[in-house]
Amino acid sequence: MAVLKTSGLRKTFGDFKALDGVDIEVEAGEVFGFIGPNGSGKSTTLRVLLGILQATEGKAEIFGLDAWEDAVEIHKRVAYVPGEVNLWPNLTGGEVIDLFIKLRGGKPDGKREELIRRFDLDPRKKCRAYSKGNRQKVALIAALCMDADLYILDEPTSGLDPLMERVFQDYVMEVKAQGKSVLLSSHILSEVEKICDKVAIIRQGKIIETGTLKELRHLTGTIVQVETKLPIAGLREMKGVSGVTAEDGVVSFQADTEELDAVMRHISGFGITRMDSSPPTLEELFIRHYEKADQPGGVD
Amino acid sequence: MGKGLVQGTTALMRFIVQRDRLRLPLWLLSFVAVSCIIAFAFTGLYQNDAERQAMAETMRNPAMTAMVGPGYGLDNYTIGAMLSHEMLLMTAVVVGLMNILLLSRHTRADEEDGRLEMIRSLPVGRLSNLLSVLLVLFGVNALLAVLTAISLMALNIESIDAEGSFVYGFALGSAGMVFAAIAAVFAQLSQSSRGTVGFSITALLLAYMIRAIGDLSGGTLSLFSPLGWILRTEAYVNNYWWPIFLTAGAALALSSIALYLNSVRDLGSGFLPVRTGRPHASKGLANPFGLAFRLQRTGLIAWAAGLLLIGASYGSVLGDMESFFEDIDLMQQLIVQQSGFSITEQFIPVLMSVMAILGTIPVLMAVLKVKGEETNGRLEHILSKAVSKNRLLGAYVLLAVLVSFVILGLAGLGLGGVGTAVIKEDLQLGMFLEAAMAYAPAAWVMLGIAVLLLGWAPRFTGFMWLYIAFSFIVIYFGGLFQFPDWVQKLTPFGYIAKVPIEDVDYGVLAALTAAAAVLLIIGFMGFNRRDISQS
Numbered sequence: 001m002a003v004l005k006t007s008g009l010r011k012t013f014g015d016f017k018a019l020d021g022v023d024i025e026v027e028a029g030e031v032f033g034f035i036g037p038n039g040s041g042k043s044t045t046l047r048v049l050l051g052i053l054q055a056t057e058g059k060a061e062i063f064g065l066d067a068w069e070d071a072v073e074i075h076k077r078v079a080y081v082p083g084e085v086n087l088w089p090n091l092t093g094g095e096v097i098d099l100f101i102k103l104r105g106g107k108p109d110g111k112r113e114e115l116i117r118r119f120d121l122d123p124r125k126k127c128r129a130y131s132k133g134n135r136q137k138v139a140l141i142a143a144l145c146m147d148a149d150l151y152i153l154d155e156p157t158s159g160l161d162p163l164m165e166r167v168f169q170d171y172v173m174e175v176k177a178q179g180k181s182v183l184l185s186s187h188i189l190s191e192v193e194k195i196c197d198k199v200a201i202i203r204q205g206k207i208i209e210t211g212t213l214k215e216l217r218h219l220t221g222t223i224v225q226v227e228t229k230l231p232i233a234g235l236r237e238m239k240g241v242s243g244v245t246a247e248d249g250v251v252s253f254q255a256d257t258e259e260l261d262a263v264m265r266h267i268s269g270f271g272i273t274r275m276d277s278s279p280p281t282l283e284e285l286f287i288r289h290y291e292k293a294d295q296p297g298g299v300d
Numbered sequence: 301m302g303k304g305l306v307q308g309t310t311a312l313m314r315f316i317v318q319r320d321r322l323r324l325p326l327w328l329l330s331f332v333a334v335s336c337i338i339a340f341a342f343t344g345l346y347q348n349d350a351e352r353q354a355m356a357e358t359m360r361n362p363a364m365t366a367m368v369g370p371g372y373g374l375d376n377y378t379i380g381a382m383l384s385h386e387m388l389l390m391t392a393v394v395v396g397l398m399n400i401l402l403l404s405r406h407t408r409a410d411e412e413d414g415r416l417e418m419i420r421s422l423p424v425g426r427l428s429n430l431l432s433v434l435l436v437l438f439g440v441n442a443l444l445a446v447l448t449a450i451s452l453m454a455l456n457i458e459s460i461d462a463e464g465s466f467v468y469g470f471a472l473g474s475a476g477m478v479f480a481a482i483a484a485v486f487a488q489l490s491q492s493s494r495g496t497v498g499f500s501i502t503a504l505l506l507a508y509m510i511r512a513i514g515d516l517s518g519g520t521l522s523l524f525s526p527l528g529w530i531l532r533t534e535a536y537v538n539n540y541w542w543p544i545f546l547t548a549g550a551a552l553a554l555s556s557i558a559l560y561l562n563s564v565r566d567l568g569s570g571f572l573p574v575r576t577g578r579p580h581a582s583k584g585l586a587n588p589f590g591l592a593f594r595l596q597r598t599g600l601i602a603w604a605a606g607l608l609l610i611g612a613s614y615g616s617v618l619g620d621m622e623s624f625f626e627d628i629d630l631m632q633q634l635i636v637q638q639s640g641f642s643i644t645e646q647f648i649p650v651l652m653s654v655m656a657i658l659g660t661i662p663v664l665m666a667v668l669k670v671k672g673e674e675t676n677g678r679l680e681h682i683l684s685k686a687v688s689k690n691r692l693l694g695a696y697v698l699l700a701v702l703v704s705f706v707i708l709g710l711a712g713l714g715l716g717g718v719g720t721a722v723i724k725e726d727l728q729l730g731m732f733l734e735a736a737m738a739y740a741p742a743a744w745v746m747l748g749i750a751v752l753l754l755g756w757a758p759r760f761t762g763f764m765w766l767y768i769a770f771s772f773i774v775i776y777f778g779g780l781f782q783f784p785d786w787v788q789k790l791t792p793f794g795y796i797a798k799v800p801i802e803d804v805d806y807g808v809l810a811a812l813t814a815a816a817a818v819l820l821i822i823g824f825m826g827f828n829r830r831d832i833s834q835s
Contacts, residue, residue: 050684053831072688080684086677088595091577091585098581099591103685124576128492139681 001064003028003150003181004049008058011044011205018044020205022058026150026181026198031172033196034185035286041205042185043083046154049183050080062150076105079143083154083185085135087127093138094123100142111145118167133159144171151175151182157191169195189282199282201289209289217279221256224263229271238263243288254280254288305563308424312432316406327398328444331472332451335391339383339455352377359385363616366512370519373537378459380536383452384468392530393508395444395472396479399437400500403483406433409493411568420567430484430562434555437480445473464536467544471530474547478526479504481554488561491570526550588687588695595673596666600703603662607655607707611714614651618715619722621647641801644723648735649798651715653775656739657768657793659707663743664764666700667750671761679832689828697751697820704743712736727800735799741812745792748819755826758833767791 051071240259514521522528716732
């Protein structure tokens with residue numbers, strides 16, 4: 001059974017459609033990556049899921065309960081880190097962590113001190129003295145030291161340095177190993193690639209692609225780099241070939257999976273001297289999706 | 301200064317003036333306007349020598365000396381003498397406050413937020429910023445002195461002559477300079493803008509208190525406080541200039557110290573150790589109420605102390621009410637005439653209503669904090685935990701209700717505690733407390749309206765401050781302007797009985813409480829239905 005499920009989720013602010021049909025589903029033990037640029041609706045979706053905003057239309061459920069009606073019941077088993085962490089300037093980081101733990105009604109499972117040490121946070125400092133990264137650490141520590149079933153994290157590493165990012169990823173893996181679920185919004189695609197099982201791409205309030213990374217890659221095809229004895233003719237016109245560039249005799253392009261066979265046959269006629277192929281990175285996937293959507297007759 | 305320590309100072313001065321092109325004129329205008337309005341009001345309130353001498357008599361008591369300084373010119377209490385005796389100190393305190401805020405804003409606050417770092421990366425001297433701020437503020441204070449003097453002279457009041465006006469103006473200006481310089485020193489010592497403002501205001505209050513104790517005990521101690529110095533100018537009476545030179549000289553000496561400290565420290569550092577806080581939350585900080593209280597603790601304590609003090613100082617003059625009002629027609633119109641009661645008894649409800657309206661401000665602040673927390677994106681933290689909207693808003697409402705009890709109680713206690721000691725009438729402390737507490741239901745109606753707005757129209761919560769101002773005008777000046785009765789009924793404070801002239805009407809109190817409850821319930825319903833806005 002899905003831990004978290006939205007269907008046909010819509011949210012409007014006045015005339016502005018912030019969410020225009022969001023369907024996502026997170027299973028138990030799954031790390032779900034939610035990617036999209038700024039203003040595409042990631043945070044709005046997470047806020048609806050937390051019952052901070054009420055959906056205009058559609059359903060948002062966590063643990064089979066309604067995100068708006070049963071918010072308090074749900075929150076007992078959810079840990080959340082908002083995208084923009086604003087804290088109380090006159091409280092210390094340690095005080096905020098303790099307050100958050102108590103407000104969730106749970107007991108900390110003894111990881112508080114360990115997390116503070118590993119994230120290298122000084123809990124005696126007032127929040128006004130913290131940098132963005134340190135405020136994020138406070139929220140992350142408070143979230144991770146709770147024994148929750150679902151972790152909703154809104155761009156949790158945007159202010160962290162690479163070392164702290166690693167610490168964060170370790171903890172996500174630990175949580176996942178315990179069979180818990182994570183919904184992680186991000187625009188750091190390498191991170192999503194590293195730790196997420198499933199990915200959804202959102203654009204202007206709509207989910208435009210969702211699936212495992214493998215599925216997404218299958219959909220988009222392979223990146224090919226090739227050197228040939230003779231210049232390759234007619235490649236650009238072939239079906240399923242896109243993004244052709246040539247530099248220093250090396251031709252690179254992207255080939256759709258269904259057409260790969262035909263494309264390779266065509267190229268081999270020009271005498272291959274060297275060839276490389278790789279699955280597209282998430283970044284390439286992402287950019288491809290966005291470029292496709294921007295063309296007339298694209299996703300819109 | 302061969303190494304370019306002050307390079308770019310003039311450009312920075314222009315930049316500061318540009319940044320504060322609205323702020324500075326507004327401050328200056330308010331000071332000049334208030335001084336002129338008060339001087340002008342005095343001419344209306346006290347139209348002849350007898351009325352002014354009556355006022356002078358009420359000034360001859362220790363409470364007044366502690367509050368506004370030692371009396372001078374009391375034997376010939378002209379409008380000028382009255383203005384400088386009653387207004388110079390209070391105005392100087394606010395001028396000092398302005399200088400502290402402006403100095404901190406352009407020094408430590410800019411440094412803390414990293415703006416100064418960008419300036420310092422340009423070809424600008426190490427001392428240029430502090431020097432330019434001090435020069436601009438000294439200029440502002442000089443301007444304040446001249447504008448105040450000229451505007452007061454322009455009023456064409458007989459006793460407000462040219463020399464006295466310039467002494468008065470420059471007394472204010474030099475006080476401003478010295479507090480700018482004090483703040484400049486603290487901006488070097490402390491590492492945060494909060495610390496700078498905090499230490500400087502503490503210095504301001506200490507200067508006030510040292511002067512108060514000094515003035516009560518013969519005057520020597522007052523010479524250790526800049527506020528004590530400027531009172532020795534005795535503007536419009538003796539017009540001494542030496543205190544002004546002394547004060548300005550002290551300002552220059554302190555400025556040099558600040559500049560020296562600035563030259564020997566690193567950007568971003570201070571000389572006072574940074575205090576660390578608690579690594580763990582205390583037991584009290586474990587629920588929304590604990591948080592609501594903790595966030596507002598300092599402010600609420602200050603309000604409580606303030607209302608107690610206001611009550612006590614009103615109480616201290618209750619004994620002089622009869623002689624004070626006897627001769628002044630205008631003042632008598634302020635209070636409702638009712639035969640069978642002494643003037644003191646008739647004035648108590650006026651004081652009580654003023655304090656109740658004032659005391660409702662912290663009540664509203666306590667609950668409207670929700671709005672500030674929402675716009676700063678901090679409600680999200682709480683509501684994403686196992687906390688319902690009812691529990692969250694309920695915590696702030698509970699705090700506000702408790703504040704209403706404590707503040708009104710303290711105001712009544714202050715007025716009654718001191719008042720019963722000095723009046724001839726047989727009034728009990730219990731009566732004062734009852735009169736104060738009778739205003740609680742009115743405060744709750746205001747609270748209910750605030751919650752209604754929070755629930756349904758959070759953008760319009762600012763309306764409450766207008767409504768409070770309206771209530772104050774209607775209630776306080778109602779007698780003076782002869783408003784019809786129904787106007788008073790437009791504010792909940794207009795329904796409260798005027799103890800001790802009238803008896804407390806518990807039916808009305810119950811009705812107001814019920815109205816407050818209905819408003820609260822509707823407000824909670826709206827808050828539950830609506831989105832929490834995004835930061």
